[in-house]
Amino acid sequence: MTSPYPIPVTATQVGTYFVGQYYQVLQQQPHLVHQFYSDSSTLVRVDGNNRDTATGMLQIHALVMSLNFTGIEIKTAYSLESWNGGVLVMVSGTVQVKDFNSRRKFV
Numbered sequence: 001m002t003s004p005y006p007i008p009v010t011a012t013q014v015g016t017y018f019v020g021q022y023y024q025v026l027q028q029q030p031h032l033v034h035q036f037y038s039d040s041s042t043l044v045r046v047d048g049n050n051r052d053t054a055t056g057m058l059q060i061h062a063l064v065m066s067l068n069f070t071g072i073e074i075k076t077a078y079s080l081e082s083w084n085g086g087v088l089v090m091v092s093g094t095v096q097v098k099d100f101n102s103r104r105k106f107v
Helices: 011-028 030-036 056-067
Strands: 042-047 050-055 069-081 087-097 104-106
Touching (some): 011 030
8 A cells, every 4th residue: 555654554554543533433422423524425324224324524413413322342343455545444343322222233
């Protein structure tokens, strides 16, 4: 992976750092997680036959806040190099949602 930094950074290092930061903010300060996105970002949530799509930071903020997560557990996190120096990160785990008795799986 080509990096503008003098010390090479691997996709695994980028992914590990991102997952740690993103999910810490999502659990502790969900009202700030939209700052990981840009106005051209899209967040999609699929739950059975229901699908929610949010585009842009404001809609993503509203969707995240509506989810009412009370706990998140990361089971796996995989990172690999992507096109043009990017990194693709895939995370799986479980979430606890307010007013729902059992944990729900996510990817």
